[in-house]
Structure formats: structure tokens, C-alpha cells
Amino acid sequence: MNHTPPPKLYQRLLRWFCHPLLLEELEGDLEEHFRRDLESKGSSYARRRYRKEVLLLFRPSVIKKLSNPIFSIISPDMLKNYFKVAIRNLLKNRQSSLINILGLAIGLAGCFLISLFVLDEWKFDQHHPEKDRLYRVYTQSFGSSMGGMMASTSPRMGPALKETFPEVEESLRVYNIRQKYLFKNEDEEYFEEKGLIVESAFFDFFHLPFKYGEAAHALNEPNSIVLTASLAEKYFGAENPVGQILTLNGDPVKVTAVVENPSPYFHLDFDFLFSFEELIRDVPKERIQSWVWQDFYNYIKLKPNANEEALEAKMYEYAEKEIHPKTKPSGFHYYPYLQKVTDIHLYSAGFRNDIARRSNHLYIKGLIGIGLFLLLIACINFINLTTAKALQRAKEVGVRKTTGALRSQLAFQFIGEATIVAAIATILAVVLSSLTIPYVNTFAEKAMSPTWFIHPLAVALLLGAILITGLLAGAYPAFIISGFKPIQALKARSFNPGNGTQWFRKGLVVLQFGLTILLIICVMVITQQIHLLGKKDLGFEKEQLLYFPMRGPMFSQQESVREEFSKIPKVQSVSVSFGIPGDIIAGDNIIVPGEDRRKQSARLFCVDHNYVPTMGMEIIAGRNFSEEIPTDASEAFIVNETAIRQLGLGDNPEDVIGKSLEWDMWHYPDSIKRGRIIGVVRDFHYASLHEEVQTAVLHIYPESYWKVALRVGTEDMAGTIAAVEKTWDQFNTGFPIDYQFVDEGYGAMYTAEQKWSSFVLIATILAIFIASIGTYALATYMTERRRKEIGIRKILGASTTVIVGLLSRHFIWMILIALIVFSPLAWFLMDIWLDDFAYRVPINWWIFPVAGLGAIVVAMITVGSQTWRAAIGNPVNSLRDE
């Protein structure tokens, strides 16, 4: 006879789960069967059969009854009872249940929305297949007016890195066109401005599927253009446009390919791409080889396993050896660094000259913080309310204990109840946030979808959240209540937990108030800063100022442009220039001649005689350009206040008048414009307030004039614009007018801050709402517990005011403590945020007491209604019942 034993593991498994009374028979039967199979069908069949039989025996009638109490408490009958009692309790205290569920639901909904938002921000550039090897080269510049991080760098950077360092596999240069093109195909004619000039490696670096055409032939020659699917559709409809000719500003350009619309999570936003060959053809070779020109976005792809930190170190040395000698004569130098492509969206906030779709990791972290605050406040609320309610269920607990309930059973019951309520709140929160997602999308320009909630991971997280919230909220009452002696529990109307629990709950309320106060302070500071951004004196008058670029024939008729537009009645003044605040501003070197002849990089404004009055700028020393003095057109400069300091020409505006400056003229190689400073203009903010004002130099240079600025009257704006358009048409440029208002441009600079402030404001309102719900419920509970005391006090002659004061006093204390604890934290956080701005509001001391007062007012409204009712009640009612 074959003595192979049956599979050990399965035998043991059977012994483990099988009811002891059945084990002998079943184990015997299985073994007998096993032996028979062994004889007739061989050991592998027998073993397989044995295993299958054991597994099939795993059924309720065979499994042993579990004796562990942790399992006995979830017996179906008790579960049914718990559920029934839970529902009855919820329905009995409808108001407080509603408050409890609603508070948690709103907090969770806010938290969900924030999580969705944050997850969305993290998705950027994750779709490029080789994203871990892709880097952008950014620079840290040093030089009196060029300091800081730059997203763009020299056109020579990419090729030089690829040539010099073996770990660089490929390089890519991208140039932002920065001007509008008039696209025309048959009847379709529009301005398009989102264009990039890229090298062919663009398609190798980034994930961009082709709809028509292919990467290899897309951008190999000049005069070719690649369109995105949506732009192609705009001009060619549904047909394949490859090989067709588009007219751009009147010149024919061949469409070589169409790419699918780039992902909204791609940091570069574009509608069309030009070949880099174009640039190489049009720009002098020396400029393309220049280390000084800083307008190119350079990307590199590293070889697999290349060490980027080691490369950065080598790049540092390379910069000192090769680049600095070339840039130092221009008064600045820089070091190149590498930034992961996936980091661009969130970690480029401080970069200058960046075209990427940028957010700010600080904002994202702030949002995460706010989300956690909301969750914490909502949970504290929930814990407090649940505890308060549970403590009133003394009799039920007493009865349960006397009939033999174990401590673990009671704990399970309370945790379970809290979990049920948390589950209801979570479902409500999912519904609430799904309903609000469309609004958030419009507001934040995102494409978030409620379907994310059905994602398995999201479901798992939600279930986890429910369990954790239930556990947190239920654990405390479960722990306190289950520990009480049945006699005490039965005798008391409700538990009177000792000092420890009072402290714990008060601590939670303090925390809640503290977080609310923190948010109130943040809202106040942010609002003040945004107010500053909008209202700060920019050094010129940004309202009622519109501008547009000249086209074609206008360039040669600048005099008549000035004349014709001046004829419009509402136009107060006209200026033709290059360099309008808020628009593209040129940068170049200005030379201070003398023994220590030196270069200083500056913002260069090529302006006409009317510029200063049209912009509403103020001359604080010297004079404006004058038509009467012919030399002004060829040898006069006006500088701003900052220039006095940075050029090192003196201390007072008056000191610099008459000092010499020189400038290497753009349109004439090797010819230098020599002139004197005739005036000083008050500092004006030509860019956003994130940036500090640098040296600005104004001079007359008609060769570069580009845009026409009009100062217009306030009345009948529509009529004025119609008149401007009519005048434009007289010039027959072949282009439609493309005007914009200066103040709108400035408004757009702060959209991120405005959105951010709205976010914080909404979160604050939510937080205040949730916190007041909590305070309300807590006040109700506390006055309820002191009903008899209030009654006795009233009989002995206490006035209503005294009683309201008595009941409200410690809420005020709690708010004061919260204020003292959380004010420094608020100050610290806001200080970090304000550091982002070159011009910031001070954090005033009075903000803190005002925030505290606000919290007290909110608390008093909620607490007051309860205490007031208790105080005016007839003492007979509270004292009679026993």
C-alpha cells in the first residue's frame, strides 16, 4: 500500500477551520478517498482532489463557531440591534444629526475638491514617455539688473552642452514668437499668437501624436508650419491640410504636418510651430552663437543612468571657463542649472521670462494645508458633537452593561455608529463636490471630472477616509463610555466626565477656532496685497490707455498716424513707441562713458516726444523731450530714478542731468549713439509687481517704433473705439486692428493671485461655517447640561445678561487662547507668501485683534442664540422635571 500522506498544509487547514465535532468523520472520509484515488488514479490526481475537497468544505455548516469575543460582537442579531439603535438616535436628535452630517459633509466636500485640484496640478508633463530623462536648462544670473532665475538662456546653450558632455543625448531649442500673426486661408482670417519656433527634436522630446504628416519631415525647412488639430480645423475644416499653403502676414507658408491638440497638461501651450531653420536663416550667425542673447528655452535629454547632479557641477565649471568671459563685458554672468521637465509647472514660479503654464508649488502646498485644515476642523466638529451626544446616552450604556455587554462590544457599537454617520456624510460630500466641480472648472480653468470618484483608487481612499473618520470620532466616546461603571451610568441623566475630557474637548475647540482665525488673517493679508497690486501707484496712469501695433504702410507714415488718430475728438494724446508698460519691453546695455567706462543692462524704451505725457509719467528733474530742441532727437536720454543709483551717477535726480550715456545702435552696426541725460522720470512699473523696477532709459529712436498708444476720454468708449477703427481703416494695412488696454494687461498679471485669494476666501467661509456649526452644537449641549443651574440662578435673582455672560465666557476665553497661539503661525505663513512680491504690504498689527474679534462675533451669534434662549426661559420648566 502506498503510504504517501495527504497534503500536509491542507490537512492542517481543515483541522483549523473545521468544527471539532465534524473533524473526525470528515478528515477520515477525505483520507479514505485520498487512498482510493492514490491506488486507482495516482498521487498527483489524489493530491489535487484532496486539496479541492478541503477547499470545498470551507462552508458555514462545517466551519467551527468562533469563540473569540471580537467575532461574537458582530453576530448578525447584535449588528441588527446596533443599526436600529443608531438610526433611532439619528432620528431622535434630527437637528443635531443634521448639523453633524452637514458639517462633516461640507468639510469633506471642500477637501475633495482641493484634492482633485492638487492631483490635477501634479499631472503636468507626466505624459512624455522619457520624462525622467528630460530637463530644461535654466540659469541663475548675476549682474546689477539681471539677477535671479531665468527660464530662458542663450541659443548656444543646448548645442554646446550636447557637444561638450557625453551624457547629453540630445538637445532642443524653443523660441517664443511673442507676436501675433495674421493667418489667412480663403475667407478665414484671424490673428494667432500662440506660436513657437522649435527644432525637430521637439517631437522626439515631447509626446505629440501626429494627425497628418510625420515628425521626420515636419520642420526640416524654412517656410513650413505645423498646426495643432484645432487650428487646422479652423482654417481647413475637416480636410487634410498637409501640403496646402497658408498666408501669414501676407507671406505664403506651407503646412507640413498637423499634430493632435497638445495635452492641457503640457507645460508649453501653442497653436502652431515654425521651423528653427527660419531663425537660423534670418538671424546673423554671430547672434545665434551669442552667449548674451537670453531668449531661448533649452531642453536636453540625458542618456539613461546619467547623473544630473554631476553634470550640473561640470556645467558650473564650464560656465566659468567658457561663458563668463563672453558675458562679463555686458555686465552680467550666469550659471546654467537643470530642472526636470516634470517640475517646470510647479517649481518655476520665480523664473523670469518663462512661457510655461506655471503654477506655484507654494500655492499648492498652501492649498493642501487648507484642505487639511478643513478636514481637521470638520473632524474636530464631528468628534465633539459625537462625544456630546454619546455622553447623553448613559442609560442605554448602563442597561447594555448590566445585561452583559463587553467593553469591546460597546466600543464597537460607538465606533460603528460614528462610521455610519461618516459614511452618510461622505456620500453627501461626493454628491456636493460633484455638483460643484463644473463651477470650480470654470473658475480655475481646469478640466476636472466627477468621474474621478469612481476610480478604484478613489473609492479605496474614500472607504479609508470613512473608516478613519469613524474611528477617530467614535474612539473617544467609545473609550470614555465603555469605561464607566453600570451603576453610575444608570443613575446619572448623562455622564459627567471628569476634568480630563473637558480639557480635551476644549482643546479641540481652541484648535478649531485657531485654524479659523488663521484663515481669516490670511484672507485679510491676501486681500490687502491684491488691493495693493491693483491700486499701487505705478508711476504712470494705466487707465484709459489703449494701444495697438502698427502694420505695413503705417511704419513709413508715422507722422500721419499721429495726426489722423489725434483728430478723433475723444483721443487726448497719441504716442508712437516701442515699450509700453505691461507689453513687450526691450532690454539692452547702456554705456556709461568715462575713465571707468562700463556697461549696465537696462530696459530700453524707444519713444517719441509725446510718450511721457501720454503715459501720464512724471518728470522729477530736468525736462521732457522737446520738439523745439532738434538735438533731442539724436542725443538725449531720459532715465528713471533707479537708474541714478544703478548707473552710479550721483545721489539726487538733479545730479545726473547733463551726464553722458552711450548706446550701441540696433540698426547700424558699429555706430554708437552718444548723448546726455536731459531728464529724470519718476520710477514706473513697466512689468508686474513681482519684479523690481530696474534701470530704464527712454530715448527717441524712430527706427524701432512699433506700437501706437492712445490716451482716451472716459465717456462713450464704444464710440471712441469705433472712431479708432475707422481711422485704422484709412491706412489700408490689410490687417484688422488689434488693440488692447494697458490696465487689462496689468489685471491679467495677477490672475493667479486673485484666484488664490478667492480660494482662500471660500475655504475661510467654509471653515467659519463649519466651526460655527460646531460651536452652536457645543453651546446647545453645555446649556442643556446647566439647565438646572440656570434655573436656580434665575430664582435667586440673576439677570439675563449675567446668565448669558456666564455661559458665553469660556468661549471668549477659548478664542483668545486660539488667537494668541495661532497669530504667530499666521504671521509666519503670510510673510513667506508676501516674500514672493517685490512690493508688498506690511502685516499690520491690528489684523490680529480684528481677526479675533471676527471670530468672537461669529461665536457670539451662534452661542448667543442658545444661551439667550436658556437665559430667558421660565425657571419652573427647567426645575420641575425630575
Add this chain to the structure above:
Amino acid sequence: MKGTYLGEFQEIVLLTILLLDDNAYGVSIQEEINDRLDRNISRGSLHTALSRLEDKGFVTSQMGEGSAVRGGRRKRFYTVTNRGKEALQEAKKHRDDLYQAIPKVSWDRSKWAF
């Protein structure tokens, strides 16, 4: 106690126990059913059926002798009680009644249908 309803599988088990007479225990019942009816029932489903039959009072059982093939463990022998036999009779009667009640045409029609 559950009702006296007799499921199809339970009926087969009862009949098999009667058939095996005084040798009706787990393995023999299982084998007999598998052989005769060409089924492949597991010991687990047999256990469920037996314990339900026992609950209904249709079978009783007592422990018998152990043997070496069973690793020394004892067998549990099953016998059909009188109530069990009655239930079988009744089930057969109901079924026969139903068969008798079917009009002859129905059989023929089903013949034509396929």
C-alpha cells in the same frame, strides 16, 4: 426546524443511503452517487445535504469503527428514519401524480417540436 421539503439532491442522497443499507457513510455515499449518476459531487456538498437531512430528522447517524485507510479515524454511518422514508414516498407520489396528469399530447408535441 426547517420544513419537510425534499430537494432533488437530498432525495438522491436519501435513496443512496437506503441503497447502501448498513454501509452508508461519507465516502461510500459520495462514490455511489458519482458512479451511478455520473456526477462529481464534493464531500462538502454532501456534508451540507446530510446535515440538512439530519436537521429535518430524515436521517440519523452513529459513529462506527475506525480503519487504517482512514488514519485510524472512525466512520459516521447514516440511516434513513421512518420520517425520511415517508418523505421519500410522498415525494415519489407527488411526482407520479404530476406524471399521470400530463396529457399524452404534450409528450407528442414535444416530440414534434424537436
